[in-house]
Amino acid sequence: MTTTKPLLTADHISKHFGGVRALHDISLHINEGEIYGLIGPNGAGKTTFFNCLTGLYIPENGIFTFDGKTLKADAPHLAAQHGIARTFQNIRLFGGMTARENVMIGQHVRSQQGVFGAIFRSPAAREEEAHIVRRAEELLHYVDIADQADELACNLSYGDQRRLEIARALATQPKLLCLDEPAAGMNASETAGLRTLIEGIRQDGTTILLIEHDVKLVMGLCDRVAVLDYGELICQDTPAIVQRDPRVIEAYLGSEELEHRHD
Amino acid sequence: MKLNTRLLWITLAPLLLALPFIAGLGGQAWVRILDLAILYVFLALGLNIVVGLAGLLDMGYIAFYAVGAYTWALLASPHFGLHLPFWVILPLGAGFACFLGVLLGAPTLRLRGDYLAIVTLGFGEIIRIFMNNLNAPINITNGPQGINLIDPVRIADFSFSGRTEFIGIIFTSPQKYYYLLLLLVALVIFVNIRLQHSRIGRAWQAIREDEIAAKAIGINTRNMKLLAFAMGASFGGIAGGVFAAMQGFVSPESFSLTESVMVLAMVVLGGMGHIPGVILGAVLLTILPEFLRFALVPVQTLLFGKVLVDPESLRMLLFGLALVLVMRWRPAGLWPARTGGKGGKAS
Numbered sequence: 001m002t003t004t005k006p007l008l009t010a011d012h013i014s015k016h017f018g019g020v021r022a023l024h025d026i027s028l029h030i031n032e033g034e035i036y037g038l039i040g041p042n043g044a045g046k047t048t049f050f051n052c053l054t055g056l057y058i059p060e061n062g063i064f065t066f067d068g069k070t071l072k073a074d075a076p077h078l079a080a081q082h083g084i085a086r087t088f089q090n091i092r093l094f095g096g097m098t099a100r101e102n103v104m105i106g107q108h109v110r111s112q113q114g115v116f117g118a119i120f121r122s123p124a125a126r127e128e129e130a131h132i133v134r135r136a137e138e139l140l141h142y143v144d145i146a147d148q149a150d151e152l153a154c155n156l157s158y159g160d161q162r163r164l165e166i167a168r169a170l171a172t173q174p175k176l177l178c179l180d181e182p183a184a185g186m187n188a189s190e191t192a193g194l195r196t197l198i199e200g201i202r203q204d205g206t207t208i209l210l211i212e213h214d215v216k217l218v219m220g221l222c223d224r225v226a227v228l229d230y231g232e233l234i235c236q237d238t239p240a241i242v243q244r245d246p247r248v249i250e251a252y253l254g255s256e257e258l259e260h261r262h263d
Numbered sequence: 264m265k266l267n268t269r270l271l272w273i274t275l276a277p278l279l280l281a282l283p284f285i286a287g288l289g290g291q292a293w294v295r296i297l298d299l300a301i302l303y304v305f306l307a308l309g310l311n312i313v314v315g316l317a318g319l320l321d322m323g324y325i326a327f328y329a330v331g332a333y334t335w336a337l338l339a340s341p342h343f344g345l346h347l348p349f350w351v352i353l354p355l356g357a358g359f360a361c362f363l364g365v366l367l368g369a370p371t372l373r374l375r376g377d378y379l380a381i382v383t384l385g386f387g388e389i390i391r392i393f394m395n396n397l398n399a400p401i402n403i404t405n406g407p408q409g410i411n412l413i414d415p416v417r418i419a420d421f422s423f424s425g426r427t428e429f430i431g432i433i434f435t436s437p438q439k440y441y442y443l444l445l446l447l448v449a450l451v452i453f454v455n456i457r458l459q460h461s462r463i464g465r466a467w468q469a470i471r472e473d474e475i476a477a478k479a480i481g482i483n484t485r486n487m488k489l490l491a492f493a494m495g496a497s498f499g500g501i502a503g504g505v506f507a508a509m510q511g512f513v514s515p516e517s518f519s520l521t522e523s524v525m526v527l528a529m530v531v532l533g534g535m536g537h538i539p540g541v542i543l544g545a546v547l548l549t550i551l552p553e554f555l556r557f558a559l560v561p562v563q564t565l566l567f568g569k570v571l572v573d574p575e576s577l578r579m580l581l582f583g584l585a586l587v588l589v590m591r592w593r594p595a596g597l598w599p600a601r602t603g604g605k606g607g608k609a610s
Contacts, residue, residue, distance in 0.1 A: 054479060080481025088479075094472035097465075105469045109481035111462050115490065118461030119454055129461070172480055 007032045007207050008053075008084075008176055013062035015045075015052055015231075022048040023059065024231045030176070035198065035208045037222035037239070039215070041251060044228040046211045047089055050180055053209075054079045054086050067175060081109050085174035087165040089181045089211075095154035099145060099164050102153050103136040106171025135171065143167040143197060159190045166197065170206070177201060178209045183217055195221060219243065227251065279445060283438040294437040298509065300549040301444040302502060307529040307545040308451045308538065309498025314527065315536030316464055317491035318471025320380040322523055323367070323387025327496040329394060329518035330363055331356035331503025333404060336513045339414035342405060349416050357500040363390075364496025368489045375474070387523050394515040409514025416443060416508045423508070440509050447505065451498055455538050458494075467491055468536075532589055534596030543598050552578045 006029040015023040023045045030036045038046050051057040053064055055076035064071040066082055094102050111132060117125035140146040143163040148156055153164060162182055169177055179198070183191045195217060202208055212218045218225060219239040226236040229251040235242050242248055286293040306328060313321045334356035338347045347355075371382050398406030415424035415436070423439045458464040466487050469477040478484055507513045525548065533544020559574040589597060 056475065056478070076478040077481045077483045080479065086479055088476065092473050092476035092479075094469050094476065096472055097468060101465060101468075105465045105477075105482075106480050108462060108466055108469075113462040115458070115463055115494070118463050119457045121457065125461075132462070168480060 005032045006030065007034075007067060008209075009065040010049075010053070011063050011065065013049070013052060013059050013064070015048055015057060015059045021231045023052065026062070026228075026231075026233050028226050028233060028236055030207060030209060031223075032175075032207055033202065033205070034223045035202050035210060035221055037218040037225040038209060038211045038228065039213070039218055039225060040228035043230075044251075045231040046228055047180060048231075049228070050086060050178055050209075050211065053178065054084060077109075080172045080174070083173070083175035084178065085169035085172045085176070086178040087162070087169050087180055087182060089184065091158075091161050091165055093153040093161055093165055093168070095152065097153060098150050099140060099153055099156065099167075100133075100136050100149040102164055102168050103139050103171050104132050106139075106168040107132050107135060108172075110171075110173050139167040139171055140164075142170070142200075144193075159186055159193075162186070162194070163197070166201075170201070174206060176207045176209060178211075180211045181213060182210070183212055183214045191217060283441040287435070287438065291435055291437055294435065294441065296550065296553045298437050298440050298444060300546050301441065301448055302506060302509075303526065303529060303549045304542050304545040305444065305448050305451055306499065306502045306526050307533070307541050308448070308455055309495050309502065310526050310530050311455060311536065311538070311541045312458065312467075312498070313491050313495035314530050315541065316459060316471065317467040317488060319488060319491060320376060321383045321492075321495065322380045322520075322527060323383035323385070323390070324495065324499055324526055325518050325520075325523040326367075326387040326390035327360040327364060327499030328503040328506070328522075329390050329515075330360045331500030332507040332513045332517070333394060333410075333503070334359050334500070335504040335507040336410040336413050337403070339508070340410050341412050342410050346414055349418055353501060353504045356504040357497040360500025360503070361493045361497040364492040364494075364499075365489050367496075368492035372485055372488055384520065384523070387518075388520060391515050391518050391520075394518065404515075407515060409512060409516070411512050413507050413511045413513065415511065416440070416505065424511075437509075440505075444505065447501065452538060452542075454494075459536075459538075463487070463490065471536075528586065532586065532596060534599040537596070537598060537600035540596050540598035540600070544596070547597075548582075552582065555581065 008030040010026055010028050013023055013026040014021075026045075026049065038049065040046055048057065052059045053071075055071070055074065055078065058074055066084065069082065071082065072078055094105065097105070111128050113125045113128050116122075117128075137146065137149065140149050143166055145156070145160050145163050145167070148160060148164075153161065156164060166177075166179070166182070182198070183194055186194060191214065198208060198210070198221060210218065210222060222239055224237060225239050225242045227234050227242060227245070227248050229247075234247045234251060235245045237245075283294050283297060286297045306324070310321065310324045313319050313324070335352050337343055338345050338352045338355065340346075367383065367386050371379055374382060394404045395407055397404040398408075404410070415422055417423065421427075423443065424436050426436070427434045427439065466477070466482045469480075469482055470484055470487060474484055506517075529544040529548050530541050531544070532548065533542065534540025555578055556574050559572070559577060560570055563570045563572065593599070
């Protein structure tokens with residue numbers, strides 16, 4: 001199912017925070033249908049890359065081409081409209097709303113109903129609303145938390161919150177789903193469940209960009225992996241090759257002679 | 264649930280319709296207080312869209328009320344010699360207020376919480392000061408003296424001032440206004456409920472809960488916030504227009520910061536974002552002080568033989584105390600949307 005048609009191309013992306021070089025000249029491409037891993041030590045710039053891609057940060061340099069179109073950098077809401085959805089490293093749900101409502105909000109960009117439709121409840125608006133509710137139920141089933149539909153998001157267990165965030169992201173009908181450390185804080189069985197879920201999402205035709213610290217998960221799941229270190233892309237290849245790359249090993253484990261390199 | 268609400272309406276509707284006559288037994292002053300309470304319910308529900316649903320802390324809401332009131336006052340009084348009809352001025356007042364709402368919203372889009380509160384507070388004061396000083400070099404607002412002899416609401420030949428006899432019952436002016444206001448409140452409740460359970464309302468709640476997450480799932484937060492400001496302001500404008508017509512007189516004094524704070528307190532005290540809560544908050548905060556005003560003097564003379572504390576100052580004291588108590592024991596308001604963490608669908 002993995003094609004060689006690139007869905008996302010990042011071209012020479014750079015982002016600085018004052019004197020800190022968070023991202024330097026990152027170029028990579030993600031093919032349609034792939035699970036693409038983005039790894040690197042803490043502070044390597046993985047989340048910054050996500051934020052640039054989804055429009056929360058504006059990169060100083062470089063452009064993203066998504067699905068044949070150039071992404072406009074300064075409007076986060078457009079990323080979702082183009083078909084890029086994301087989850088957050090520190091879960092960001094609408095805590096005071098139910099799980100169902102969270103997924104309903106996720107469908108915002110794929111629905112049109114405006115003020116007048118809402119107030120006068122036109123047949124079209126009513127139909128759309130019914131569709132939104134149905135779709136929310138389906139998605140809650142899909143991520144296996146349908147029994148929690150009426151629970152407030154903030155009351156869900158940690159693992160279920162992660163799943164709900166994925167359901168909400170899927171509700172935007174993305175072509176590319178970006179997961180920011182979805183397995184963080186999960187135990188082994190939860191991680192195994194998450195792995196099955198991610199594989200299922202890919203089966204159903206969504207390309208996945210995955211930031212993850214759990215190396216076993218990344219290596220087992222991803223078709224290709226990119227490694228960031230100090231804002232630079234040091235390696236981009238299949239997991240088997242990446243694991244053997246000396247620079248990757250050095251970035252993760254450090255090496256005697258290069259210990260002082262960054263001082 | 265459904266049956267219960269229907270039952271509630273069946274009992275409540277005749278009571279609401281009869282209320283101005285029950286209050287009228289105690290004198291027309293009580294009917295006027297009732298009118299004021301309903302007007303505040305209307306205002307509070309308008310502000311609820313901005314504060315309760317979208318989570319934008321607006322401390323200058325009374326400015327839109329002022330704009331609506333002055334629009335009515337200028338276009339339907341001897342001041343300019345204009346006497347435009349009701350159905351021209353009210354939409355115009357709502358439109359002006361809406362325009363100002365967007366004007367205020369646009370530069371404050373990046374602000375949240377306390378910062379937004381300060382800017383909107385400043386805006387409210389600016390409008391009031393404008394009203395106070397726009398009597399020179401050209402006299403537009405007549406300054407601190409205000410505008411007098413404002414036309415009442417008149418629909419076709421039916422005037423809301425004076426007495427009218429209808430099927431053998433005499434309706435006084437405040438009683439007639441009561442029904443008009445009740446109709447308007449029904450309208451704003453309807454709009455509130457419909458919006459709350461719609462794509463737009465959910466987007467507002469998403470912005471309130473987490474703005475960054477809202478952006479990430481594709482909500483155009485700029486447009487949605489402007490929409491909330493515009494809608495809230497329009498309702499403020501309508502309320503202002505009716506207020507001007509009902510009182511027959513407007514002056515900048517009526518639109519002070521305290522008024523903004525009062526309306527906000529109604530929303531917060533009642534339960535932000537929850538319509539019955541907001542109604543309760545508005546009614547309590549208008550009616551209770553009036554009760555106190557009536558009750559305090561006799562009670563004090565009975566207990567001490569003379570009036571020890573001026574009712575007006577005691578009123579503010581009790582008001583402050585009530586706010587502190589509510590924030591201590593019911594921080595989500597007297598009647599919040601979702602109690603505790605039990606979940607379940609909001610009604």
